[in-house]
Amino acid sequence: MSQLPTPNFKLQTAGFRRQLAGRKRWGRVFAALCLLAAMVGLVVLAVLIVDVLAKSRGWLDWQFLTSFPSRKPEAAGVLSALAGSLWLVALTALFSFPVGLAAAIYLEEYAPSNWITTLIQTNIANLAGVPSIVYGLLGLGIFVRTLGLGRSLLAGALTMSLLVLPTIIIASREAIRAVPPSLRHASLALGGTRWQTVWHTVLPMAFPGILTGAILALSRAIGETAPLITIGALTYIAFLPDGPMSAFTVLPIQIFNWTSRPQADFRNLAAAGIVLLLVVLLSANALAILLRDRLQKRN
């Protein structure tokens, strides 16, 4: 490296240059450590995927997708669990999305700043951290027993809705808050009512973020097991759900069930189920990204 002339440099230049090399070395070490930290998650995920893909080879086929569970591994399939998961997530979305969005709009656009609002906000933030098993117990107490919905898809979806509501509310609030106040002012200054401003200006701009948050929250519902076991979702279902009052099982429960069997073949079935679950989850996330980009372009 050529040395710069130092007409005004009063510090000892040799010392400075040596020190500079040391400072840059530390910079590289730090960058390497950060890279290492970033790789941990990626490597673990890669190992997991390679492992389940290897185990599921030969098991993840059409027969697996179209068969009901069975005592014989070669005849067993995931059809009822897949159908149950799709039913459950659709119903959960139906209940949780409108309620969560409306709550977020209220808190961001309408709520006066008083102690009741603060109480609601603190509660929602805390609810997002409550263990899912607690929601399961709540669902068992309210939906299954008190309301008499039994071990139905409806009871499961309502329980799941409670579970994902805080996440949807928080994500929607973030998205709504990200809309610049200057645009609200523009709308109000044109003689828009508060509702018109929310509907025509705030929501169109916040919608991509709201949608992403909602889909990520629902992805969590697809993967949850504990609350559904608590409310008594079955592990052996040899029929397709025919409506919201039907008994059901879901993919994670089916996977859990298979992993606890003694025969090795069932563990391969579980691996196949995990691959399927990952595909469903990643498709949901891809859909979220796709929709978000689409809507953002339209704005």
Place this chain on the structure above:
Amino acid sequence: MTVLTPVLSTPPLVGADADGHAAFDVRDLKFWYGPAPALKDITLQIPARQITAIIGPSGCGKSTFIRCFNRMNELVPGARVEGQILFHGQNLYAPAVDPVEVRRRIGMVFQKPNPFPQSIYDNIAYGPRLNGFKGNMDEFVERSLRQAVLWDEVKDKLRQNAYTLSGGQQQRLCIARALAVEPDAILMDEPCSALDPIATLKIEELMHELAVNYTIIIVTHNMQQAARVSDITAMMMLVDDHRTGTVIEVGETQTIFTRPKDKRTEDYVTGRFG
């Protein structure tokens, strides 16, 4: 619900409407954000179809004051108003007056251009649609853009996003958008502070054209601008230990800039202050 007195279309005496009212008659206005008074004891009249400039050092309450005219201040939690602002004789703060109607009748242009992230066309059509406009929207959009002297620059790209326009064009779009709800008065809160001198000049020319039909109030920290565009100038200052803003002098712009009565005004307009 009290309906605001409509402005008659016949040209009245300079500075007064057909009933002899000023466009705005501010009477002993006081304003609070929470417990601290931000404005006090403001009494002045703002003539119709003229340009009134509000000047004064930073933080003296100019923006707070101009937002009292369309009740935008109420959006701040804890805001409180006392006193009256009569708009052609009707108190804007009377209990029966709906702020939504006030804002529809008294338009506003903000410090930074704030077009909606939509097409140029939809920006103009936004206000009319909110207010239930039934008619030929294409013609209406064209008319509004022509009023803001923007039509020739954008007529071939009405469907493009408004963010593709330059800052000065965006601000004229915001003026056109405000005109599209057919207001009676237009409030401008430092409309040129984010613009270069050429874009500023265009806005000032536009203001002169608009003042034929509209009452305009402009907040500006640029004294040359106030001297160039306005007919009337109101000088604001912080009083009471620099906590509360008030209007210390108001008069014809020429008088304010050449023979002000108040020593503080003289110091300010001659550049010896703030």
